[in-house]
Amino acid sequence: MDQSQIAQAMNSVNSVGLTRNDYRGAPSTLCQGCGHNGIAAQIVAACYEMNLVPEQVVKFSGIGCSSKSPTYFLGRSFSFNGLHGRMPSMALGALFADHTLKGIGLSGDGDSASIGLGQFKHLVRRNLPMVYIVENNGVYGLTKGQFSATADKGLSLKKQGTNPYLPVDIAMEALVANASFVARSFAGDPKQVKELIKAAIAHTGVAVLDIISPCVTFGNHEESMHSYTFGKEHEEPLHEISFVPARDEITVEDFEEGTTRDVTLHDGSQVILKKLEKDYDPTSRWEALRILEQAEKNNWLVTGLIYVDPNQPTMYDMYNMPATPLNRMTEKQIRPARETMQQVNDMMF
Amino acid sequence: MGIQQPIVNEFCITFSTINGSGSATANITLMRALFRMGIPVSGKNIFPSNIQGQPTWFTLRASKKGYLARVEKDDIVVAMNPTTLAHEMKYLSKGGVMILPDDFKTESIRDDIILYPMPVKKLVREAEVPPSLRDYIGNMVYVGVVAWLLDIDLEQIHQALNFHFKGKQKAVDSNYNAVVAAYNWAHDNLEKKDPYRVEKMNGTEGCIMTDGNTAGALGSLYGGLQFAAWYPITPATSLAESLNEYNPLLRKDPDTGKDTCIIVQSEDELAAIGMAIGAGWGGLRSMTSTSGPGLSLMSEYIGLAYFAEVPVVIWDVQRVGPSTGMPTRTAQCDLTMVNFISHGDKQMIILIPGSVTECFEFGWKAFDIAEQLQTPVVVMSDLDFGMNQWMTKKFEYPDRPIDRGKILWEEDLKKKLAEWDGQFGRYRDVDGDGIPYRTVPGNQDIHSGYFTRGTSHDEYARYTEAPDVWERLMERLRKKFKTARKYLPEPVLTSNPGAKIGIISSGSADPAVVEAIDMLQEKSIKADYLRIRSLPFFDDVKEFIETHDKVFVVELNRDGQMLQILSMEFPGAAQKLVKIAHMDGLPLSASWVRDQIVKKMEA
Numbered sequence: 001m002d003q004s005q006i007a008q009a010m011n012s013v014n015s016v017g018l019t020r021n022d023y024r025g026a027p028s029t030l031c032q033g034c035g036h037n038g039i040a041a042q043i044v045a046a047c048y049e050m051n052l053v054p055e056q057v058v059k060f061s062g063i064g065c066s067s068k069s070p071t072y073f074l075g076r077s078f079s080f081n082g083l084h085g086r087m088p089s090m091a092l093g094a095l096f097a098d099h100t101l102k103g104i105g106l107s108g109d110g111d112s113a114s115i116g117l118g119q120f121k122h123l124v125r126r127n128l129p130m131v132y133i134v135e136n137n138g139v140y141g142l143t144k145g146q147f148s149a150t151a152d153k154g155l156s157l158k159k160q161g162t163n164p165y166l167p168v169d170i171a172m173e174a175l176v177a178n179a180s181f182v183a184r185s186f187a188g189d190p191k192q193v194k195e196l197i198k199a200a201i202a203h204t205g206v207a208v209l210d211i212i213s214p215c216v217t218f219g220n221h222e223e224s225m226h227s228y229t230f231g232k233e234h235e236e237p238l239h240e241i242s243f244v245p246a247r248d249e250i251t252v253e254d255f256e257e258g259t260t261r262d263v264t265l266h267d268g269s270q271v272i273l274k275k276l277e278k279d280y281d282p283t284s285r286w287e288a289l290r291i292l293e294q295a296e297k298n299n300w301l302v303t304g305l306i307y308v309d310p311n312q313p314t315m316y317d318m319y320n321m322p323a324t325p326l327n328r329m330t331e332k333q334i335r336p337a338r339e340t341m342q343q344v345n346d347m348m349f
Numbered sequence: 350m351g352i353q354q355p356i357v358n359e360f361c362i363t364f365s366t367i368n369g370s371g372s373a374t375a376n377i378t379l380m381r382a383l384f385r386m387g388i389p390v391s392g393k394n395i396f397p398s399n400i401q402g403q404p405t406w407f408t409l410r411a412s413k414k415g416y417l418a419r420v421e422k423d424d425i426v427v428a429m430n431p432t433t434l435a436h437e438m439k440y441l442s443k444g445g446v447m448i449l450p451d452d453f454k455t456e457s458i459r460d461d462i463i464l465y466p467m468p469v470k471k472l473v474r475e476a477e478v479p480p481s482l483r484d485y486i487g488n489m490v491y492v493g494v495v496a497w498l499l500d501i502d503l504e505q506i507h508q509a510l511n512f513h514f515k516g517k518q519k520a521v522d523s524n525y526n527a528v529v530a531a532y533n534w535a536h537d538n539l540e541k542k543d544p545y546r547v548e549k550m551n552g553t554e555g556c557i558m559t560d561g562n563t564a565g566a567l568g569s570l571y572g573g574l575q576f577a578a579w580y581p582i583t584p585a586t587s588l589a590e591s592l593n594e595y596n597p598l599l600r601k602d603p604d605t606g607k608d609t610c611i612i613v614q615s616e617d618e619l620a621a622i623g624m625a626i627g628a629g630w631g632g633l634r635s636m637t638s639t640s641g642p643g644l645s646l647m648s649e650y651i652g653l654a655y656f657a658e659v660p661v662v663i664w665d666v667q668r669v670g671p672s673t674g675m676p677t678r679t680a681q682c683d684l685t686m687v688n689f690i691s692h693g694d695k696q697m698i699i700l701i702p703g704s705v706t707e708c709f710e711f712g713w714k715a716f717d718i719a720e721q722l723q724t725p726v727v728v729m730s731d732l733d734f735g736m737n738q739w740m741t742k743k744f745e746y747p748d749r750p751i752d753r754g755k756i757l758w759e760e761d762l763k764k765k766l767a768e769w770d771g772q773f774g775r776y777r778d779v780d781g782d783g784i785p786y787r788t789v790p791g792n793q794d795i796h797s798g799y800f801t802r803g804t805s806h807d808e809y810a811r812y813t814e815a816p817d818v819w820e821r822l823m824e825r826l827r828k829k830f831k832t833a834r835k836y837l838p839e840p841v842l843t844s845n846p847g848a849k850i851g852i853i854s855s856g857s858a859d860p861a862v863v864e865a866i867d868m869l870q871e872k873s874i875k876a877d878y879l880r881i882r883s884l885p886f887f888d889d890v891k892e893f894i895e896t897h898d899k900v901f902v903v904e905l906n907r908d909g910q911m912l913q914i915l916s917m918e919f920p921g922a923a924q925k926l927v928k929i930a931h932m933d934g935l936p937l938s939a940s941w942v943r944d945q946i947v948k949k950m951e952a
Contacts, residue, residue, distance in 0.1 A: 055793045071800060071812070078790040080630055081802040082623065083649055089578075089615065089623025090630070090650075096576055096611055097631025098791035119623070122616040322607035325791055326575050327632035331751045334573035334609050334634070336599040341746040344567060344599075348557035348744075349381050349512055 015051045023048045025075040030065060035187030035213030035228075036135045040072040042190055043104065043133075046197040047074060050245065057102045058094060062087040062116060065142050066108030066135035066213075074104075085116025088123035091130060092315075098325035099316050102201060103130030109150040110140050113168040117149075124177040124206050126315040131200040131207045134170050135187075137215040138226035145218030152225050157218070170210040171306055172292050175285065180205035180312040182288065183305045186231040187213040192303060195271075198243035199305065204266035205314050212301060231301055238280045238291065238304030239273035266310045273305060282308050353544040358388050358413040358552075360424040360545045362495070365437055366488070367430050369401030374513060374524075375488035376407040377738060381509035381558065382501050383411055384740060389552040391417040391860075392738045393936060398583070398676045404433045415552055417740065418861040419936040424545060425498075427491045434458065446543045448494055463542045465535075467494050472534060476527050486527045493531025497539070499547045503532065557743050561708040561734030565638070565664055566591030567744065568712015570599045570610065573751050574662075575633040577612045578624035580643060583676045584732035585666035588638040589614075618643035622650040622663070629654070629661040630801060632756065632789030634716045638664035641683050642673065644690070651725050652691025653803040655826075658776070658785065660719035660726075660754070667731040669934050678934025679732035681856055682906040687727050688884060688914055694823060696830045698726045699884040700838065703859040705734055705741035707882075713747050714838065720754035721836050722829060723787060731905070733857040733936045755786045759794045766796060774808040775799040776822065783829030830885055837883035840890055848875035850950070851897035853890070855881040855911060857936060858903050864939035865903075869946060876901075876946070881911070886918055894922040901946050903929040905937060 011019055023044040028037050047057065054076035061067035063084035070079045082090040087105055095103050112120045112134050123132065138151040147160055149168045156162050174182045181203045183196045193211060200207035214220045214228045222229045239261070246268035263271045263282060273282065281287050288307035295302040322329075362379075366372035376392065383390045391410045397403040410420055422442040428434055428449040438459055441447065447458065451466035458464065469490045476486050496506060507525050514520040566588050569577070579589035592612050600610040615621040621637045628635035639647065644665050654661050667683050669675035688697055700715055702708045711728050719726040757765060757773075765786065766773060773796045776785050785808075788797040799810040806822070807813045845866070854862045859880055866876050879893045894900050894915070902912040909928035916923035929945045931937060 058790045076795055076798050078798045079800045083653060086619060086623045089620035090627035093624035093627025094631040097628055097633045101790055118616060119620055319611055320608045322605055327789055327791055329609055333602055334575060335751055336571055338746050345557055345743045348559040
């Protein structure tokens, strides 16, 4: 594209009348080539293409390089950068304030796989509707290169020596905590990242996206699973993935009959999985667990939609919530009537 | 023994039992019966951190003058635990009364005591109840005997049981029948030798009987609480459980049948505070309730809420620390921790209710204050208020409408933007009071969104490390806490004309201080009294210290934490402050306060 074509693309509006520019954030202060920047760009693209209104989105993050990245997309949206590993609880409270908002959480492996492991799994277990992205690089970047809990066993880092511990697998943790949507991707595969983000946004429930996002400064060693080289060489996509929003008519030409599989999400939109070699069923938790186990044995970086259950009840379903957002309630709705005071005093002794 | 002058409505009974035996029902029934006879009563449950099999005591005090503090000596002991008889001896006053099952060994019992043995086993056998209920009925035996001994109106006992069992006829009947059988047995077989008795009086008008955790929960629901997150911890658990209990009654929208308050039991305190702060940031009236150890866990998020200016209410129902300490015993030992909680320079808004009815009042006020000031508010109650039954003034409906503070929805923001050149600055001190304006998620105006962070930020919520911006922010926060005083409950002054000494206390130390002041008066010592209800302190506190020769600071901790903070805030007046601090897990007694003040006046 030449300059004028780019300008035109930036100016074209989506169905809510917004340009891509309306989805941008502040310029990134992360390192050049950081996988996180690519992910931020795909969030911008996905939100633009999904016609989200930025005021209808709330961003959440914890602490770490990944958690800085909400600054770099959707600058108009509200955002809360909380504490290390404790974004899930804060996001939960905030989303209960207005359950009509779409929550996007940005976390990292240092944030979600260590101090945050408990909150992460409890969020998943409650199935709070939000997108939960883990930008996973196996390393602590902001403190200059220590092993994180997702680092491969045997990996060597300059100042740290060799990592003696087995890694935490974010996708596996999400699955065993009964996540209703688990996907894994690789920051070096922007198309798949974008399609998965779109599917995650459409999903009604918690959508966990474990995105391997190489740290170009401290962790991009060729032997590391969290490197561009490894990702490119070992990525085993489960399928090619396309997301089709609810209102679009599904065109079958692109997907040859017999080699695709559709998953209809709660809002009527579809994820179309084009089968590669394996006959993979992402609605089977058993299959999902098997493929993750197999991937680990074979040193594969399995990417794609690993598991989805579009019908699992969400946390909102577990409460008798009003349709009006709670934060729009009036005094009359939240303070009991004067005449109840006598009744309450009578209930004491 | 000759007939003594009767002692009416003025005694202390301790019930010594084994926990898990269902004695709580018996004890509360007697307390309620006295209350219904118009006699001022207070009850203290001294219980172990254990579910079953350990000694537990319940002390019931009747006081015609309406004193509610703990007393150290028992006039009557109902001894249902054979292993603690020696302990009971220690606290029984000279010539006191002991009521006990007739199969207990009595060799070790002091010879100045009046003994009333009761045939508990026989009466239980005759009650013909299933074995699982025998312990409970055994407790009703002492209710009947005590009722005969003190001349308690049986009809009031019936009403108290009816209330307790929520009108379940079978339970009311089986318990009441056991009470009556024991009453009749005592009437036929015992000869009254002691002077203690009760008479109807008019000392409880305008009062109810309840506990501080129920009061705090109800106050919160009247304050428009919309989101509560909590994790079980003694002695705060029953506050959240009361929210669950009263939420359906008070907060189901009559038009939609939907709940306007959401209560979530979280995985731990780290999550409870995170949820509450997320909800507060989202524009909900939100809270959590915990005790010392939980608060330690919450401290980092509280620091973020202070710095990012998020309203949230935190109830600290204090227990004895440090560490796990004594989970089932009372204290005021979290004050300095809360005042300085979390790293970095900061201040905290602290409310200290001084009665159970004030737990209700501060319950709703805390939300107004948190939203007016956009900062965490910690309400500091304790186990004594929280878990004991108190005679307290009836709850009063909030006397003012809800105040949401400087919150801007679409229309408000539009008007303000016209004044502000179209730019919304979340942390701008527009009004010069240190309190900025805030928007919350869901606001559809494209200028409403901002980035909330615990990192340094400018007036427009943008990240910065500029030294001058940081200092400006910290100074504005300081200014906000200066403004805070006009929203906080002022201290309560009780003047005693001619007094040269003053007493300062707060919270559940109040009943002992109130009574001690009268006791000092009997010794011709006059004292003025200032009860602190909030921090940061009002200027009145400084003035109170400056205008007295000596000021005794009475509190339930080892270090004199209130005194420490007073000394720090008012260093010029600090040498006048005298520490009267004590912590052994029990509520303060007035006689101890009096004796300490007398001793330290002479020093």
